[in-house]
Structures are given as C-alpha cells and as structure tokens.
Amino acid sequence: MTTRICIVRHGETDWNVEKRIQGHTDIPLNATGRAQALAMAYNAAHHRFAMIYSSDLTRAMDTARAIAEREGLEIRPLPQIRERHYGIFQGITAAEGAVRYPAAHALYLARDPHYDFETGESMLDFAARVAEGIDWMARHHVGQTICAVCHGGVLDLIYRKATGRPLETPRDFVIPNCALNWFHFDEHGWHLEKWADRHHLEHVLVEVPE
Secondary structure (H helix, E strand, O other): OOEEEEEEEOOOEHHHHOOEOOOOOOOOEOHHHHHHHHHHHHHHOOOOOOOEEEOOOHHHHHHHHHHHHHHOOOEEEOHHHOOOOOHHHOOOEHHHHHHHOHHHHHHHHHOOOOOOOOOOOOHHHHHHHHHHHHHHHHHHOOOOEEEEEEOHHHHHHHHHHHHOOOOOOOOOOOOOOOOEEEEEEEOOEEEEEEEEEOHHHOOOOOOOOO
16 A cells, blocks of 8 residues: 655745755745745645645745645644754855855765754754654555645655665756655655646746755
C-alpha cells in the first residue's frame, strides 16, 4: 500500500524577492504569494485530500490555509517540515554572507553536509528531521492522498531522496513557489511522480528566486 503526498512550496515572500535567506525567520507572504496560493488552491481542488499538513511557519500556514478553506479541512502543523535553520546566514543574502562570513559562504556553496552555520542546522540533521516528518505522514496515511505545504529547502531534500541524488551535488532543478509536486511512499522507498506542476500560475507573477 502506498501513501500519495502532494507537496507544495509556500507562496512568494518579500525576502524571496530580495534573495534573503529566511530559514526559521517567520516572514509572511507578499501580495504575489497570496495570489499564488489562491491559484494553487483552485488547481489542487481537482484532487481530494484526506489531510492537509503544513510547516508551522506563517508563510507555509497561510499558503496551506488557501487550500484548506477550499477543501473544508483543518491544517495540522508539522514542525518536522519547517525550513532549515541557517544560523548566522538567516536574514542576509548569500552575497552579503560572502562578505561577512567568507569561510562559511564557501561551505554554503559547497553544500557541506556537516556545516551548521554556527547556530543553525547541518544539512545532515535537517535531512534527518525532514525524513522523520515525511515517514510519519506516510505511515499514518497508508492508502490515502494528502497534501503538505513546506519550503524550498525541504523540497530540495525530498526530491534528492526520491531520485537518488546526493546532498552535496549542486541543485539543477527548479522549486517554484506554489507548484504541485507529487510523490508516493511505499515499502520500497520514496518515489517522484510529477514535479513542479505550475500551469495554474500562468497569470500570476511567478519569478522564483533561490
């Protein structure tokens, strides 16, 4: 038996536009992000979900709320799918990080799996936390289809595990805000079904900064 999960990155925020690293900083959606969330909810309404989960950060919860209201469901917060804690890099851009913390920036670019940004999470710890959350949902919703709203960093990890890509390799795939990403989970592991379905965002401003 499998569990299908539609995993959605939250809508755009002002810090996305500024390419500012958010991490655990609780930044709300901007006007474009709210429009993206509504467009996503309209498209996702073609599917039926047994449950809607969300990261407990505002930008994810507000995105999830758009679809929850349309589906008539409550949102269950799941802290395990919160974004990575970027420690000293939270609130700055990568360019600013290169100037302020050149050694840390080099490890950031190298995707060093052990580096924790001094006060944050290593990629290995982050990946373990996300896997715990995904596996928990998969175990508790066998035979069902559910939705989970999270973050770019979380989706990066899920995509890599489902496709067998190492954590350290550069990202060569896009993670659009409010696209629908479909996975299924069974006794054989994590499987990608469809990635970055964003046709519903054609008439919404959807520049997707890293």
